Amino acid sequence: MRRFSKLFESLDTTTSTLAKIDAMRAYFETAEPADAAWAVYVMIGRRARRIVGPALLRRWLLEEAHLPEWLIDETYASVGDLAETIALLVPNDLGDSGADLSLNDWFTLRIQPLARQDETEKRRLIVGWWHRLPYRECFLVNKLLTGSLRVGVSRSLVTRALAESLGQPRAQIERSLIGDWQPGAEFWGQLIRNEANLHVAHPYPFYLASPLEGEPEGLGERAAWLAEWKWDGIRGQIVRRGDRCVLWSRGEEIITDRFPEVVDAAAGLPDGTVLDGEILAGSGEHVLPFSQLQQRTGRRKLSPKILKENPAQFIAYDLLEFGGQDWRARPLRERRGRLERLLDTRARVLRLSPVASAGSWEELAVARNLARAKGVEGLMLKSWTSPYGAGRQRGAWWKWKVNPFVVDAVLLYAAPGHGRRSNLYTDYTFGVWCDAELIPIAKAYSGLTDEEIRRLDAWIRRHTKEKFGTVRSVEPTHLFELAFEGIASSSRHKSGVALRFPRILRWRTDKPVAEANTLADLRQLLTEQHSHAAQ
Amino acid sequence: MGPEELVQVTPRGLYCAAGDFYIDPWQPVARAVITHAHGDHLRGGSREYYLAAAGAGLARLRLPTDASLHRLEYGQQVSLGDTDVSLHPAGHILGSSQIRVERRGHVWVVSGDYKRDPDPTCAPFETLPCDVFISEATFALPAYRWTDTRTVAREILAWWQENRSRGLASVLFAYALGKAQRVLAELAPLTNDSVFVHGAVAGLTEVYRAQGIPMLNTLPATVASAVNYAGALILAPPSAAGSPWMRRFGNHRTGFCSGWMRIRGDRRRRGYDRGFVLSDHADWPSLLQTCHESGAKRILLTHGFTDALCRYLREQGVDAAALRTEYGAEE
Numbered sequence A: 001m002r003r004f005s006k007l008f009e010s011l012d013t014t015t016s017t018l019a020k021i022d023a024m025r026a027y028f029e030t031a032e033p034a035d036a037a038w039a040v041y042v043m044i045g046r047r048a049r050r051i052v053g054p055a056l057l058r059r060w061l062l063e064e065a066h067l068p069e070w071l072i073d074e075t076y077a078s079v080g081d082l083a084e085t086i087a088l089l090v091p092n093d094l095g096d097s098g099a100d101l102s103l104n105d106w107f108t109l110r111i112q113p114l115a116r117q118d119e120t121e122k123r124r125l126i127v128g129w130w131h132r133l134p135y136r137e138c139f140l141v142n143k144l145l146t147g148s149l150r151v152g153v154s155r156s157l158v159t160r161a162l163a164e165s166l167g168q169p170r171a172q173i174e175r176s177l178i179g180d181w182q183p184g185a186e187f188w189g190q191l192i193r194n195e196a197n198l199h200v201a202h203p204y205p206f207y208l209a210s211p212l213e214g215e216p217e218g219l220g221e222r223a224a225w226l227a228e229w230k231w232d233g234i235r236g237q238i239v240r241r242g243d244r245c246v247l248w249s250r251g252e253e254i255i256t257d258r259f260p261e262v263v264d265a266a267a268g269l270p271d272g273t274v275l276d277g278e279i280l281a282g283s284g285e286h287v288l289p290f291s292q293l294q295q296r297t298g299r300r301k302l303s304p305k306i307l308k309e310n311p312a313q314f315i316a317y318d319l320l321e322f323g324g325q326d327w328r329a330r331p332l333r334e335r336r337g338r339l340e341r342l343l344d345t346r347a348r349v350l351r352l353s354p355v356a357s358a359g360s361w362e363e364l365a366v367a368r369n370l371a372r373a374k375g376v377e378g379l380m381l382k383s384w385t386s387p388y389g390a391g392r393q394r395g396a397w398w399k400w401k402v403n404p405f406v407v408d409a410v411l412l413y414a415a416p417g418h419g420r421r422s423n424l425y426t427d428y429t430f431g432v433w434c435d436a437e438l439i440p441i442a443k444a445y446s447g448l449t450d451e452e453i454r455r456l457d458a459w460i461r462r463h464t465k466e467k468f469g470t471v472r473s474v475e476p477t478h479l480f481e482l483a484f485e486g487i488a489s490s491s492r493h494k495s496g497v498a499l500r501f502p503r504i505l506r507w508r509t510d511k512p513v514a515e516a517n518t519l520a521d522l523r524q525l526l527t528e529q530h531s532h533a534a535q
Numbered sequence B: 001m002g003p004e005e006l007v008q009v010t011p012r013g014l015y016c017a018a019g020d021f022y023i024d025p026w027q028p029v030a031r032a033v034i035t036h037a038h039g040d041h042l043r044g045g046s047r048e049y050y051l052a053a054a055g056a057g058l059a060r061l062r063l064p065t066d067a068s069l070h071r072l073e074y075g076q077q078v079s080l081g082d083t084d085v086s087l088h089p090a091g092h093i094l095g096s097s098q099i100r101v102e103r104r105g106h107v108w109v110v111s112g113d114y115k116r117d118p119d120p121t122c123a124p125f126e127t128l129p130c131d132v133f134i135s136e137a138t139f140a141l142p143a144y145r146w147t148d149t150r151t152v153a154r155e156i157l158a159w160w161q162e163n164r165s166r167g168l169a170s171v172l173f174a175y176a177l178g179k180a181q182r183v184l185a186e187l188a189p190l191t192n193d194s195v196f197v198h199g200a201v202a203g204l205t206e207v208y209r210a211q212g213i214p215m216l217n218t219l220p221a222t223v224a225s226a227v228n229y230a231g232a233l234i235l236a237p238p239s240a241a242g243s244p245w246m247r248r249f250g251n252h253r254t255g256f257c258s259g260w261m262r263i264r265g266d267r268r269r270r271g272y273d274r275g276f277v278l279s280d281h282a283d284w285p286s287l288l289q290t291c292h293e294s295g296a297k298r299i300l301l302t303h304g305f306t307d308a309l310c311r312y313l314r315e316q317g318v319d320a321a322a323l324r325t326e327y328g329a330e331e
Helices: A002-012 A018-032 A035-044 A056-066 A069-079 A084-091 A104-117 A119-132 A133-148 A154-167 A171-177 A187-191 A260-266 A290-295 A304-311 A332-342 A360-370 A449-462 A519-534 B053-062 B149-165 B178-189 B198-208 B244-249 B264-270 B284-293 B307-317
Strands: A224-231 A234-241 A244-249 A271-285 A286-289 A312-322 A348-350 A378-383 A397-401 A405-416 A427-432 A439-443 A462-468 A471-474 A481-484 A486-489 A499-502 A503-507 B008-010 B013-016 B021-025 B032-033 B046-053 B067-070 B075-081 B083-089 B097-103 B106-110 B134-139 B169-173 B195-198 B218-220 B233-236 B251-255 B275-278 B298-304 B321-322
Touching: A002 A018, A002 A035, A002 A133, A018 A035, A018 A154, A035 A104, A035 A154, A035 A187, A035 A234, A056 A069, A056 A084, A056 A119, A056 A133, A056 A260, A069 A084, A069 A405, A069 A471, A069 B307, A084 A133, A133 A481, A154 A171, A154 A187, A171 A187, A224 B218, A234 A260, A234 A312, A244 A260, A260 A312, A260 A348, A260 B097, A271 A290, A290 A304, A312 A332, A332 A348, A360 A378, A360 B053, A405 A439, A405 A449, A405 A519, A427 A449, A427 A481, A439 A499, A439 A519, A486 A519, A499 A519, A503 B218, A519 B198, B046 B053, B046 B083, B053 B067, B053 B198, B134 B284, B134 B307, B149 B169, B149 B178, B149 B251, B149 B275, B169 B244, B178 B195, B178 B233, B198 B218, B198 B233, B198 B264, B198 B307, B264 B275, B284 B307, B298 B307, B307 B321
Parallel strands: A312 A348, B021 B032, B032 B046, B046 B067, B106 B134, B134 B298, B169 B233, B169 B251, B195 B218, B195 B233, B251 B275, B298 B321
Antiparallel strands: A224 A378, A234 A244, A234 A271, A271 A286, A271 A312, A378 A397, A405 A427, A405 A471, A405 A481, A427 A439, A462 A471, A481 A503, A486 A499, B008 B013, B013 B021, B075 B083, B083 B097, B097 B106
């Protein structure tokens, strides 16, 4: 644990990419194989099944810190991180630290066995660690327990460090890290020997599009680009090899059991076929909103009734493997050609992605404006000559989204943020007018510059009307333009509407709060959206 | 407000009517008693200033030349109006004082900013029994507990040496008055190297040297192309971060010395490579200890996490209240 803790410190105490890569390389080259595998697992954001939730940890913290509950809440709100709050508040007052135990031992001998313990025993063990570990190790163990450790490195940075350290191409490392693998000495050995991706059902790394900035005319000839609809679903990969057919999500989870009809349809594909596409709610041309998909992903057990009432489909837009051969390096034109002979746009479950066939960029722009009525997010533009890349490589795949909805809303409440926004009021609730009253309609966390956040934070502290725990209400003074992707009616919100993906576009210092939008405006939008969808 | 209210908040600052003087006023007044020379406590424009002799040199640098200064030794009593006033070390920075005001056996103490940790650049905090204690509360949350200063100094040295071994300059941001000199003094027993300093730090450091405080040798961080900053340590005020002034140092790492660095999110947000938890304010245990040791029946809080400390003290049975002042939380 000490070595990993040192690595964490090195990563956490520099903003230089090169220094981070150096630190990871040094660790990979000297750590025990099992520890190195666990470190990779943690750093690329993998998480084991959660053994203990934040509510329990918070309760034990209350019992161990000997401070009033409100003061712990106040401190947590200010620190913005539960694992860190525990490390700061629970005294490190029992000797024998356990910091010497290796990372692998921490996982296999201490953390994983917790799953078999009852709550009393979990509490005894975890609280014991709190009192024995030095500050940084205590913080890290808490992070590993709750599942997520952000160490300030991206997945691609870890891949780069691994590639340099092991002398393998980055794409190879990407492939090795994808899918379902168990950290340990065995995996590290496979990684080194380049054998980690031989598992029959392994998916390929997903290729990600970048947002198109500016106009598509900048891309050159319209004819050089394939235009498809950008669907609002779950990105997925169907891997059909041998006697297996597995559906992977972009989060590299196997979701085969969530979508049995898709897998049934895909079972008919020839052996050695891998498709990239989008899982959507609805059947055939009848595409339903994204929220319908949550009926499938959110439940533990899928009853026949749910399966029937919430049909799903897979729209395939790329062919990554065919006849057991890796097709990713072939140009899109060839992959698409083959895909068209394999699938049909008119199928009900496993469909070929339809092409937006407008002949010029102008006509395509017109088509894009109809996107919202069609229930899609915009268009995808893909170069006909492009290979299927890995990760986000700019230049060949672009997403050209429709402009978001906007609303002018008033800041009503603020709560302290988390992570790098700790100690600042950055979690805002906004409202719109309904008669003479402001009704909350959305929470938003992102969109302001650091400087604006600081100014607003100072203002909120000086103009607090009331405090409810760590939330403060403020005088309605500041107007913000919010963007959002969609609107749905909701019985759970006082306003009766729920906005999809709201974020702050700008601080409207030029407008008084009286000019904020009204709830009637939003309801109007709701009806318009529905009448479009019904057409 | 009864006659026992010796000090109260007015639009110009903390005011003692019985003595007709203000303490660290934020607007010009006739008579100001000053706790220390930081900008939010010492402001220009008042007619007369009463302050600790040890801090007079710093005040001179920060006030117009015609300002009238009354230098008081620590513990020396002066009569102002109907009160006896004396200054006592607060341990915050050179010449920092608590202000003790006594009237007919009734004692009020205004802490200004203070800390209880040892600091080679100033006299240690003195515990003053009193009836009413007016305290700061900058870091009044239990998350704020300071590490031993020697340990932090060794961390700074190790960081500097590691950067040096990679051919990098180490730019360490610290408050130009107080913190920078404390770093120079804490490093003095550990190395003999010289440290480059920003112009804002240089003049203030000379005032400290004139008081005979042992510190590392300092050199101006000039643009001169002759200077190679690789491996050097540079002390600069936080305002220099990200400015064109930084270009002269080539490849470098940045660090920041402040109590705020206790919290990881705070450090990451500010974008420094490294945070050193080094504060000139009292941490949570020291605040509680000091409030307790004062023996005060009533405690008033001027700035910082005043609400949290106020509620905590009340729950302990202490008569506590928060005041609205204009002192800052920068450190």
